[in-house]
Amino acid sequence: MVRLLIALMVLAGLSLAEEVLRLGAAVSFTGKYAKEGELLRRGYELWKEKVNSMGGIKVGNKRYRVEIVYYDDQSDPKTTAKLVEKLIVEDGIKFILGPYGSAQVFAAAGIVEKHGALMVQGGGASSKIYKQGYRHIFGVFNTAPDYGRNLIDLAVTLKPEPRTVAIIYEKDIFSEDAARGALERAKEKGLKVVLFEGYPKGAQDLSSLMIKIRAKKPDVVIGAGHFRDSVLVVKQLKQFKINPKFVGLTVGPPVPAFVKALGEDAEYVFGPVQWSKAFSYKDPLFGDTRGYVEAYRKKYGEDPEYHSAGGTAAAMALQIAIERAGTLDVEKVRQELLNMKVETFYGVIGFDETGKIVTKPMAVVQIQNGKPVTVYPFREAEPVYPKPAWK
Amino acid sequence: MDTVLQLLVESLFLGTFYAFMSLGFSLTWGVLNIINLAYGSYIILGAYLAYTLHIYLGLDPVLSLPLSFTGGFLLGLFFQRFLMNRVMNLEPFMVLILTFGLDIFIANALNLIFRADIRSIDVPYAERSHLLGPLIITEVKALVFVLSLILTALVYLLLHRTWTGRAIRAVALDREGARTVGVSPEKIFLITSGIGTGIALASGNLYGVLQGFTPFDGGMLTVKAFLVSIVGGLGRVESAVAGGLFLGVLEVFTGFYLGEGWKFFASLIVMFLFLILRPRGLLGGKYYGET
Incomplete structure (x- = not known):
C-alpha cells in the first residue's frame, strides 16, 4: 500500500x-x-x-x-x-x-x-x-448539459443567424446529457432541430447519420461524444462534403491532441471548456x-x-x-x-440546492490557426463564422 | 429517392467487402469443416499489421495487401499444421474450443502490444469524396469495393480454373474419393487454411482503411462472417457474395431507418430466422465442390 x-x-x-x-x-x-x-x-x-x-x-x-x-x-x-x-x-x-x-x-x-x-x-x-x-x-x-447549452448560446449570437440544428450523440450518460442540454437550449432559442439521434458507444462509422445530415443541410451541427467521436465526426463531415456554418463538439477541441489528429480540418471547430x-x-x-x-x-x-x-x-x-x-x-x-x-x-x-454551480457559463473555444482561442463569453479573437468549406 | 439510391450504393460497397471478408471463413468451414471462431481476430490482426506497416514504413495499406495475404497464408499453414491437425479428427466441439481460445489469445496479445485505444490507418485520401449527380461517393469505400470485387474474382478463378482449386473442391466434396485420385487431403487442408487465413488478414487491410478498430473487434466480425455464410449458404463464392450483399443492405438500411443501434440486433434476428427457416441459405449448397 x-x-x-x-x-x-x-x-x-x-x-x-x-x-x-x-x-x-x-x-x-x-x-x-x-x-x-x-x-x-x-x-x-x-x-x-x-x-x-x-x-x-x-x-x-x-x-x-x-x-x-x-x-x-x-x-x-x-x-x-x-x-x-x-x-x-x-x-x-x-x-x-x-x-x-x-x-x-x-x-x-x-x-x-x-x-x-x-x-x-x-x-x-x-x-x-x-x-x-x-x-x-x-x-x-x-455539468454535462452545459456543454451543449453553451455551444447553442454562442451559435445564436452569430450573424447570419443560424436557423436549423442537427445534434448527434454517443449513447453514454455524459454525452446524452450534453446533447439534451443542446436540444433544450436550441428549442428555447427558436432553432429548428432537424435531427436528434444517438449512435452506439464505440461506433466507428457514422455514414447513416451523415447521409441524414447531408439531406437536411443544417446550419449548426453539434456532436456530443468522446474524443474519438469528435475526430470521427469531423472526418466524416468532410468525407460527405457536409458544410454547416457552425460545427460544435462537446469534447475535443480544447485538447492539443485534437489539432494533432485532424490537422487543418480542425480549423474553426467550436468546443466548450470549463474555464479559460x-x-x-x-x-x-x-x-x-x-x-x-x-x-x-x-x-x-x-x-x-x-x-x-x-x-x-x-x-x-x-x-x-x-x-x-x-x-x-x-x-x-x-x-x-x-x-x-x-x-x-x-x-x-453560486450553487443550487443540489450543490452544483449554476451561475457561470462555460467558455467556448474555436480552433484558429491550429490553436484553441476563446470566443465566448469573452473574446480573445473574433469567431470565424460561417465556417469555410472543407479543403 | 436520392436517399434510397445513396443507401443502395452504400449497401453495395459494404456488402462486397463483407463478401470478400467472409470468403476465408466460408472456405475453411466448407472444406475443412472447421468453424473458426478466431476468424474475426485474424482480420483485426491484418488491420494491425497494415497499421504498423503504414506507421513505420509509410506503406499504403493497399500496397501491403500482398504482404498481409502472405503473412496470413503462412500463419494459416502454421495453425493448421501444429494446432488444427491435432483436434480435427476429434469431436467438433474441440475445434470450437481451440479456435475460441485462439481468438482470446490474439485479441489480448494485440491489446498488450497496441493497448485498447482505437486505431485507424490515416491514408491521405481518407476524407476525399466525389459527387456523382445526387450521390456522394467516398473514395475509401469505392476503393475497398473495387479491391474486394477483384480479390473475390481471383478466389473464384483460383477455385475453378486451377488444379489446386479443383483439388480443394474435390476434397470438400469427398475426402476419400479425392485421395483415390491422388489428391492428398492433408496437403489441401494446409493450403486451404493458408488461403482462408490469408483472405482474413488481407481483408483486415481493407477493414482498417474503412474504419477505426480495437483489439477486441474480432468477435463482431466473426459473427458477421458467420452470418454471411449462413445467409448465403455455405459452399460457393457466389453464396458468399449473396450473403455479403444481403448483410450490407440489412446493415445500411436498418442503420438509416431504425438507428445505428439496431444494426447488429437486426443482423442477429435475421441469422436466427435463416437458421430456423432456411438453414442451407439463399443459394443452398453445402460444399465448395458442388457446382
Whole structure:
C-alpha cells in the first residue's frame, strides 16, 4: 500500500501562536489522472499560499493558517473513498477539497456525506454527483448539459443567424446529457432541430447519420461524444462534403491532441471548456482573472488550465463560506455556500440546492490557426463564422 | 429517392467487402469443416499489421495487401499444421474450443502490444469524396469495393480454373474419393487454411482503411462472417457474395431507418430466422465442390 503523504506543513514565516485549519484532499498523483491531479494540486497550493500570505482564513475573531493534507488516490475511485474516509475519521478533518475525475468525486461524495463532512470540488463534471440527494457536496464545474447549452448560446449570437440544428450523440450518460442540454437550449432559442439521434458507444462509422445530415443541410451541427467521436465526426463531415456554418463538439477541441489528429480540418471547430484564462472577472484574492493568471505563471512558469482554476475556485468558495459563517460548524458553512453568489477570477460562483454551480457559463473555444482561442463569453479573437468549406 | 439510391450504393460497397471478408471463413468451414471462431481476430490482426506497416514504413495499406495475404497464408499453414491437425479428427466441439481460445489469445496479445485505444490507418485520401449527380461517393469505400470485387474474382478463378482449386473442391466434396485420385487431403487442408487465413488478414487491410478498430473487434466480425455464410449458404463464392450483399443492405438500411443501434440486433434476428427457416441459405449448397 503506497500512501504518499505529499505535502506536510509548509512553515511559512508565520507566528507559531496562530492556529491551523487543516483541509484534506485525496488527489491522483499516480495512474491515468496523474497529470490532471497534479494540476489540481497546483490550484489548491496557489490558493493556500495566497491565503496564508494574507494572514490566513478569518473565522470570527481568529485567524487560521491553512494546511492541506494530501493523499494519492492512484486514480482509483475505490482508493479515493478509503483515503477520504481516513482524512475524515483518522485525521479528523471536516472540510474536504475534491479529487480529480467524476468517478473519484462520486466515490468521495458518498463518504463525505456519510460522515457529515463537507466537500467542495473542482474535479468532477458528471450530473450524477448531484442526483443523489447529497447535502454536503458542492462543485464548481459545469455539468454535462452545459456543454451543449453553451455551444447553442454562442451559435445564436452569430450573424447570419443560424436557423436549423442537427445534434448527434454517443449513447453514454455524459454525452446524452450534453446533447439534451443542446436540444433544450436550441428549442428555447427558436432553432429548428432537424435531427436528434444517438449512435452506439464505440461506433466507428457514422455514414447513416451523415447521409441524414447531408439531406437536411443544417446550419449548426453539434456532436456530443468522446474524443474519438469528435475526430470521427469531423472526418466524416468532410468525407460527405457536409458544410454547416457552425460545427460544435462537446469534447475535443480544447485538447492539443485534437489539432494533432485532424490537422487543418480542425480549423474553426467550436468546443466548450470549463474555464479559460481569457475570462475577465474581479476576484477577492487575486484582484481579477488576469491577476490570477499572473500569480500562477509566476509560481509554476506556465499558464493555468481549467483543472488548476477549478481547484483554486473550489478552495476559494470554501474559504469565503467559512469566513462568512464566522464558524467552523459544517451546517453553517453549508448554509453560506447555498447563499453564496460571489464574483471570482473563475466566474460568478453560486450553487443550487443540489450543490452544483449554476451561475457561470462555460467558455467556448474555436480552433484558429491550429490553436484553441476563446470566443465566448469573452473574446480573445473574433469567431470565424460561417465556417469555410472543407479543403 | 436520392436517399434510397445513396443507401443502395452504400449497401453495395459494404456488402462486397463483407463478401470478400467472409470468403476465408466460408472456405475453411466448407472444406475443412472447421468453424473458426478466431476468424474475426485474424482480420483485426491484418488491420494491425497494415497499421504498423503504414506507421513505420509509410506503406499504403493497399500496397501491403500482398504482404498481409502472405503473412496470413503462412500463419494459416502454421495453425493448421501444429494446432488444427491435432483436434480435427476429434469431436467438433474441440475445434470450437481451440479456435475460441485462439481468438482470446490474439485479441489480448494485440491489446498488450497496441493497448485498447482505437486505431485507424490515416491514408491521405481518407476524407476525399466525389459527387456523382445526387450521390456522394467516398473514395475509401469505392476503393475497398473495387479491391474486394477483384480479390473475390481471383478466389473464384483460383477455385475453378486451377488444379489446386479443383483439388480443394474435390476434397470438400469427398475426402476419400479425392485421395483415390491422388489428391492428398492433408496437403489441401494446409493450403486451404493458408488461403482462408490469408483472405482474413488481407481483408483486415481493407477493414482498417474503412474504419477505426480495437483489439477486441474480432468477435463482431466473426459473427458477421458467420452470418454471411449462413445467409448465403455455405459452399460457393457466389453464396458468399449473396450473403455479403444481403448483410450490407440489412446493415445500411436498418442503420438509416431504425438507428445505428439496431444494426447488429437486426443482423442477429435475421441469422436466427435463416437458421430456423432456411438453414442451407439463399443459394443452398453445402460444399465448395458442388457446382
